[in-house]
Amino acid sequence: MGPRGPAGPRCCVLYAVLGALVCGLRPAAAMAASDERRSTSPVVATPCWRVEDFVVAQECTRCSSFEAKTIAECHPTGFIEKISCATSKRDEFKSCRSAVMEAHVFWRFVGTMMCVAAVFAVLVVCRQRVLDRKALEKVRKQIESI
Numbered sequence: 001m002g003p004r005g006p007a008g009p010r011c012c013v014l015y016a017v018l019g020a021l022v023c024g025l026r027p028a029a030a031m032a033a034s035d036e037r038r039s040t041s042p043v044v045a046t047p048c049w050r051v052e053d054f055v056v057a058q059e060c061t062r063c064s065s066f067e068a069k070t071i072a073e074c075h076p077t078g079f080i081e082k083i084s085c086a087t088s089k090r091d092e093f094k095s096c097r098s099a100v101m102e103a104h105v106f107w108r109f110v111g112t113m114m115c116v117a118a119v120f121a122v123l124v125v126c127r128q129r130v131l132d133r134k135a136l137e138k139v140r141k142q143i144e145s146i
Contacts, residue, residue: 048085052088054084055084060081060096062078063078063080073095075095076095077095077096079095079101080095081093081094
């Protein structure tokens with residue numbers, strides 16, 4: 001062991017294993033098992049809007065409670081838009097992000113960050129006052145000892 005920790009091949013192996021765990025690398029057996037599971041699962045049809053040109057038939061709207069239960073595309077964002085594919089002439093739904101929802105999330109984030117900043121500013125001021133009092137007390141004691 002060197003002055004800064006373990007040295008040699010053991011250290012390299014340890015770092016390699018930790019790096020693999022952090023990066024999400026899986027052992028070969030686990031990879032083969034997951035590939036086998038993936039190959040036996042039923043093939044899901046690719047939505048037409050991923051492979052061909054489309055036109056937005058209905059703009060992005062919030063899903064109703066019925067649509068949320070029946071249309072799988074409602075689950076990720078709670079908003080869907082109706083898509084008409086040009087080649088296959090199919091109408092499908094696509095999950096989308098509402099500009100109003102994004103603005104609401106943004107301002108909620110900004111408000112939260114302002115509150116956190118205000119709390120920490122108060123903590124900094126309080127801590128500075130405590131340190132100032134300690135420094136003044138130390139100076140006062142040094143002056144009294146003379």
